[in-house]
Amino acid sequence: MRWIIMIILKELKLGISEKTVFSVFHPDAEDLFNVTCDLKLVCERLCDRTQRYKRQDIEVGKAVGPQLASRVGSVEEAWKKLRGKEVVVDCKFDGDRIQVHKNGNDIHFFSRTFIEHSEYKEAIADTLCQNILLEKCILDGEMLVWDRLTNRFAEFGSNQEIAKAAKDGLDTGQQLCCILT
Incomplete structure (x- = not known):
């Protein structure tokens, strides 16, 4: 039970990883957690270690574990790891990492720690629905604030404030x- 609580709190400081705990709990636990990010669901569906669980696809509307980059010591080391493969590089903005889940006109926003940010809906969901042509998709990116007066991104940390202002119908000159990447 202690391990499960530490996984939820993301403070697994026992000298073992969540992969170890998942493998002891059930052979399919890590796979299911990676596509659902829902520990309760993993415990409910995989309570019998002898029953194998059919691999599940990612679902729109349920947070997905983001792919994270690995740290390397130099540019040369990074190129060696890529072994000549083609790569796409995008700019790193100073915003909040966000997953946008679109299913028709239903939009959900999830942080990289799987927290749903419904406060963004009022401020930006309609614009995303109009501009994302796919009916159903999951997109990864960053949420930032654009300052229309200075024509540049605002300082990090103002997302919640601007989302609340938009919900209240206030025009702050920022949006x-x-x-999306």
């Missing part, structure tokens, strides 16, 4: 901006 939420979602950079």
